[in-house]
Each structure stands twice: as structure tokens, then as C-alpha cells.
Amino acid sequence: MLVTYKKIKFIKYLYSHFPSRLRFGASTYYSFRRMIQRSQYLSENELKAYQLRQLKKNVQHAWANIPGYRKHWEENNFSPDKLKSLDDLKSIPFMTKEILRDKLEKFSYKKLKGLHKITTGGSTGIPFGFYQQRKNGLIELAFMHELWSQFYPKINLKTKATILRGKRMEGPIGYDPLNGLILSSFDLIPQNISQYIQAIEKYKTPILRAYPSSLYVFSTLIENLGLSIKHNFDSIMLGSEILYDFQNNQIQRIFKAPIVNWYGHGEKAVLAGYCRHNTKLHAFPQYGITEIAGQDGKEVQAGETGEIVGTSFWNYATPFIRYKTKDFARKGTENCSECNRHYQLIDEIQGREHEFIVDKNKKLIVLTGVSIVCGTFTEINQFRFYQDAVGTFIFRYVKTPEIKKVNTAFIQKSLFEKIGGNFDIIFQEVNEIERTASGKMMYLEQKLDIKKLLN
Numbered sequence: 001m002l003v004t005y006k007k008i009k010f011i012k013y014l015y016s017h018f019p020s021r022l023r024f025g026a027s028t029y030y031s032f033r034r035m036i037q038r039s040q041y042l043s044e045n046e047l048k049a050y051q052l053r054q055l056k057k058n059v060q061h062a063w064a065n066i067p068g069y070r071k072h073w074e075e076n077n078f079s080p081d082k083l084k085s086l087d088d089l090k091s092i093p094f095m096t097k098e099i100l101r102d103k104l105e106k107f108s109y110k111k112l113k114g115l116h117k118i119t120t121g122g123s124t125g126i127p128f129g130f131y132q133q134r135k136n137g138l139i140e141l142a143f144m145h146e147l148w149s150q151f152y153p154k155i156n157l158k159t160k161a162t163i164l165r166g167k168r169m170e171g172p173i174g175y176d177p178l179n180g181l182i183l184s185s186f187d188l189i190p191q192n193i194s195q196y197i198q199a200i201e202k203y204k205t206p207i208l209r210a211y212p213s214s215l216y217v218f219s220t221l222i223e224n225l226g227l228s229i230k231h232n233f234d235s236i237m238l239g240s241e242i243l244y245d246f247q248n249n250q251i252q253r254i255f256k257a258p259i260v261n262w263y264g265h266g267e268k269a270v271l272a273g274y275c276r277h278n279t280k281l282h283a284f285p286q287y288g289i290t291e292i293a294g295q296d297g298k299e300v301q302a303g304e305t306g307e308i309v310g311t312s313f314w315n316y317a318t319p320f321i322r323y324k325t326k327d328f329a330r331k332g333t334e335n336c337s338e339c340n341r342h343y344q345l346i347d348e349i350q351g352r353e354h355e356f357i358v359d360k361n362k363k364l365i366v367l368t369g370v371s372i373v374c375g376t377f378t379e380i381n382q383f384r385f386y387q388d389a390v391g392t393f394i395f396r397y398v399k400t401p402e403i404k405k406v407n408t409a410f411i412q413k414s415l416f417e418k419i420g421g422n423f424d425i426i427f428q429e430v431n432e433i434e435r436t437a438s439g440k441m442m443y444l445e446q447k448l449d450i451k452k453l454l455n
Ligand SMILES: [Zn+2]
Pocket: 275, 276, 277, 278, 282, 336, 337, 338, 339, 340, 341
């Protein structure tokens, strides 16, 4: 076992010294990066024409080769000949996670090279799998690197990062010759922090990648222990979760580097991130089509909130066509006046579906607004909301070491100012708040069926 591990490590080490253009999938990666670079400043009409071409390709493929899609569309009175302009996208019926989960094989085309199955769904509570090709990982990386290159222009397949994530390793710290320094987010405890800092100072990678919640905990611990980091990262890449203001402020205090945050998901239908000028999320039009739909299924106006609906361009194995993501967002303008890209902007992700709490009147309250006030709770290190009954929730917290008794009356008062007083709050002091299986920390464990309450 050990021999195999060492062997893999040695191969990785050799591989890390190859020129990046000789890497597996490098041609896919570089051709996508060039495509994005060449198309990013196209006019609105040019981008729409491009999107229509890609959409037609996907729809025709699904119609011809994927019986599930064909049946779903026939039953809902859609056929590919109806697709004459991009607006005709609206005549395609929505696709849901539940339909794909229950009939995955009927919605997949498996005669493609390098096929493998991906599983996702930790954030939505719907365990769910789908197929994609190996090259989809390289395509994803090309888009991600184009996004990050605005903050670190030299980025390529050989760029090393410090990665704070929920990877269970032999110990809390590992070094991967291909990717860089790996710090386990499962082991963020005061005893490990100075060791983490030493490793960062040793490897001095240009970028830092983390989940916002993990980096928030890390920077809080650094501050509480009176430590600091000398190494300046060129940029901090924070994804997979919403980045809250209180986290952003805390992280900036410790790491004085520009932060880039993005919205994406395993299904790869929508990818949107910051530009150099502002913190709005710019949805890549070359990646897929982003729609934001109201409860009536119609596109909302800028400034309004709806569900993100995505159509992926690059997955021909399990295509996602008008796929309802269960993520909610406030729609922005159709282009960015600061960077001049004609990309659909998303002003704010409004909390994934599980980030609602329910009061005694069965009113759903988005937790995003609440989390900002949680930044003022200086007597606690970590917290999590837990709800399994309407109108009541448990507020679990880990207190900071120097505090004897936490002023829960203050917390309750602050929370009520944000969420209204129609709740019973049970305070529960704990020694540790466990990570979820993926190593992310969710601020809310919601056991109620929110979907039922939405209708
Ligand atoms: Zn911009």
C-alpha cells in the first residue's frame, strides 16, 4: 500500500516537471482558454448567435440520441425545429434534479470516450449522479483559470496553490507536486494553526484556494491566537459556497490579498464570477445559458429574485437543458459597464434552498441577511443553525476560549432584529461543530421540507 502511494507520488513528481503543454488534456485546456479569450469582448448579438449555435447542437444531439429528453419534449410540445432564435429557448420545458435522478440512464448518452460518473448533491440534500467525459474536467479548469487570470495573469496548468479543503489525508498537511500545498479543513483546531502557517511560509504559492467557511475559521483562529502570516498571496480564490460579508471582512484582516468568488455547481451548467472591477458574478456565455426564472417560470427583471436555470454546452453525456438548479439569485444587468463584457450579471446568490429558516407563521426567512449580523457575535468562534420544527431552531455555538459565559440574550436580540420574533431559539453550547461529509461547513442544518412549505 505504502509502495503504491510512494510510486504515485513519484510519478506525480515527474509529471509536474513536464512542460504544461504536454500534460494530459492540455490541448483541450489551451483551446478553451483561447476560445474564451477571443470571445470575451464580443458584442451582445455575436454572443447570442454563438449561444444559439451551441444550443441547437445540444438540442439536436439530445433529440436524436437521448430517449428521455425526446419523450419529455414530445410530451411538452417541443421539437428542435421550433428553435429559430435564442428566445425560443423558452419553449423548451424545464428539467429537474428529481427527473434526472430517477431516470438517469434514459437521460444519458453513453457512447462517448472517457465517460465517468459524477455524484453531487450535498448542498441540496438530493444525492444525485450524472455522466460526463474526462475532458469536461479540463474544460472546467480552462474556464476557472480564465476567471482567475484576471487576478493572477500567469495562471496555467503548472500553477501551484495552497488548498484549504476537506481532504482526509494521512495528516493535516500534505504536499501534492501537481497541485501544491494541501491543508485539511477537517483539522482546523488551535493546535495545528502555527504548523499550517509554517507550511504556507515554506511553499509560498501564488494563490490560495478555500471554501469561504473554512478560510473564515482559519483566519479567526489565526487572529485569536495572535499569529500572522508574512507571505502575501497574489489572490485568494473562494468558491463552492456563498461568501458572506462577515467572512470577507475577517479574511481580509488576516490575508491582505484580492479575493475572487464565483458561483458554480457540479452539473456545470452555470459558472459566474467576479471581474477586476466589482463583486457582481459574471456568467460565462461560452459555458452555457443562464436564466433566472420567477415562480411562474418566466424570466425575472434585473433587480428581481428567481431560481437559476442553466443549460450546459459541453456535456453530451448527461446534457443539462433548462435545468432548475434549486439555487436562487438576484438578477443583475445584461452586461458589465466596468469591464465591458456582455455577460449576464448576477448581483447576489440568495442562499441555496436549504438556507431558509421557517418561523411560527410558516414564513420562510433567507439566512443570508442573518449571517451578516452573526459577524458581530465576538464571543463565539463557530455557529450553526439547526431546525427540525416550524418556528423553533437550535443555535449551536462554540464559544471563544477566553469567554466564561456567552451573552445569549444579546444574540437572541440581534437575531430577532433580522428575522422577526416569531421563533423560539434554543441555545446549545458545544465543543465542536462537525463538518459535513464534503468538509464544507454549512451554517444551517435544515431538516424541514422547504419545498412543501414553498407551495
Ligand atoms: Zn465586469
